Amino acid sequence: MSIHGKKSLPYIVRKVFEIQHKLYQQHVRMCSTGRLQEALKIEDEQDFPKINDLKAQAEETQYYYPVGKSFKHEPDVGEQFTYSQLRVRLAGPHQLQPKPDADDLQFGKLFTDHMFKAAYHKRLGGWQTPEICPMENLVIHPAAKVLHYAVELFEGMKAFRGVDGKIRLFRPELNMARMNASAQRSGLPSFEPEEFIKCISRLVSIDQEWVPHTESASLYIRPTLIGIEPTLGVASSDSALLYAILSPVGGYFAGKQTGGVSLLADPRFTRSWPGGVGDKKMGSNYAGTIHVQKEATKQGFQQVLWLYGDDHQVTEVGTMNVFVFMINEHGERELITPPLNGLILPGIVRHSILGLARQENQFKVTERKITMHELKKAIYENRVLEMFGAGTACVVSPIERIFYMGENLLIPTMENSDSVWIQMRNTLLDIQYGRVKHPWAIEID
């Protein structure tokens, strides 16, 4: 509620309607006054960060945003959409789907009852009225640029139901900064980050019963921007569709804590390269990886470790950033992750882990190039203590084996007590599930 300002009459009416809607979802036909009061009181009861506090985090975004300057719209982007324009068309009770058991959740197979949509048409002056509507198929012209030239990009975020029952997003301003950077590189229109966060929050709020009531699952949020101008020819798209869909997802670690991830590192395949778009979350970065991931799965590996260059630099793992915790050649404990040199995605969990590790200051923390040669040597000399991946979907995921040039390299990630990866994972989960108060977890309505 903190998002929407004072408790005006229209606000209260809307609130009643929303709560009614939620009760409909639970097949309860009567609005409970207790629930309404409870909902209206939240604002006074808590002091977690609110969406409106996001401005205070601008500096942090700027630090994160790799181009080293704060975000600016392209001069000709036109009218922006705002949260205040948002139209909501709720699904009727007959359209609501049953919610799955949290234990049965798989990644990205099931979607909630509603979605967000905003169209952009340059010739109509810019962004059009944003809308929340029942989840529905998109109607796309067969010549739309997204279907031919991969004019498309996305983000991955999660909404978590905290131990206090409240729902929180994790650093959404960083997703929005990255999404706008991807949009500009794709020739697609940028948007006002805060307005979109407010719209997403409202969407999550409407479908809030889909946020799993457990700490082993969450609601995955997929904001997507596609170019829909219906003309052939490799050029910017003057029409676009921004949308967001929601999918309840299980924890990556449920039942998996006994084993780490195995990786195939095959230098014949490259994910990204200097002068390309490897640091943007554009669909085009993924198309070429599917065949290689299929090969890895066939050979019994869970993920691909992407290498780059003649010296076989470690870049990233599947859809995660990668960390190595080792004793370096000077005998120091060092946490290493590849630098933001354009080849890797500037991950938000990566950025958060670096922040936490630097704050705790218990070992050296370095963003630098690490080659397979250096890694292999360190593994042979028993200096590598842990390797792990970091990403929104997996949070933190231990790595225990790399197959490289015909050889199995074993990493003792699971053997260390007092592991860095477990520490990091637990700190992040504590923040995300509201076990500790932290400015990174933004409470929504």
Place this chain on the structure above:
Amino acid sequence: MSIHGKKSLPYIVRKVFEIQHKLYQQHVRMCSTGRLQEALKIEDEQDFPKINDLKAQAEETQYYYPVGKSFKHEPDVGEQFTYSQLRVRLAGPHQLQPKPDADDLQFGKLFTDHMFKAAYHKRLGGWQTPEICPMENLVIHPAAKVLHYAVELFEGMKAFRGVDGKIRLFRPELNMARMNASAQRSGLPSFEPEEFIKCISRLVSIDQEWVPHTESASLYIRPTLIGIEPTLGVASSDSALLYAILSPVGGYFAGKQTGGVSLLADPRFTRSWPGGVGDKKMGSNYAGTIHVQKEATKQGFQQVLWLYGDDHQVTEVGTMNVFVFMINEHGERELITPPLNGLILPGIVRHSILGLARQENQFKVTERKITMHELKKAIYENRVLEMFGAGTACVVSPIERIFYMGENLLIPTMENSDSVWIQMRNTLLDIQYGRVKHPWAIEID
């Protein structure tokens, strides 16, 4: 008609229906017996290659197909679709659009009345019944893999109305070979090349009045394959949609013959890289180029010359392959084009020009690496005679200027009489527009 075998009764009935349809398009409501007879006689009157002769060209395809082996379906692709299954649902007279003036045509902005569609669902056993239907929007789930991970690929082909009024395709079997190669690299299902060519031919035949009655224009054919499985997660798509749309396009050279193309060669941007998918016609190869093309246009250049590596190898131009005709360091005349090393698209016009030039044997013809250093030196020494691009959209396009590292390199392409590029262009147009009989031009119904 040669495609469809003997003139059975159903064949003649269909023929009548099609011709009626064409006449409807011309707002003539009566079927002319003369036209019908004319249509039915074509088979006996000509001896151009027919679609059914394609098998004879298998060896050529094999030579072209860069992986060096003939095409094989993935073992688990399932049921194939065939031309005999094709269902046709024609647009009603009220749905037919007016045809544009051939002089007003722009690339890819206008589409014909019909399209082709075939769905693939692994869990239903493979390819489903193919269909020709009125041109219509696609209905796509917002989580479809094509919209997130660029699981998409396409081809570019043209249908030409010859000087004899007959319609021909240019080497369609090569497009199909490349399309199947792209499909396999994208984790999408392959198809029977000949069956799809027959379906495309039927589509062009139905919309034949859209094939411009001029030698300065043609009907562009865009076969497209997209992954439509509605699940998030970077993985192969178990559902796909193969479709083809048609767009009448103007000649690239109309009114442009007085000047060549200017190129921006900026080594900071890379189109493709070893271990990637630069040799496949996947949408993901284009997304990253749009921003750079926009920059080039802003700076006054028509296209981008893509370089690769620290030695700034010339790879390709915009959406064309590139050729340099020069006096080499041994004083020989040499036609050079970059090799099929995975960085460039194996263009069908490129392949045809190499074939023609080798057959004529008037100068050395080489597929080899050429760097900007070598090119610049040769330009300085006045040894570069011509540079040109080759592609389906542009046929052959002369290049007259490259802006590289702050310097304008001028190429005397337009100054030579008896140019190789004009010779090549004319030979190709003669074949495409049926001025000469040649096995590369396949006549359709």
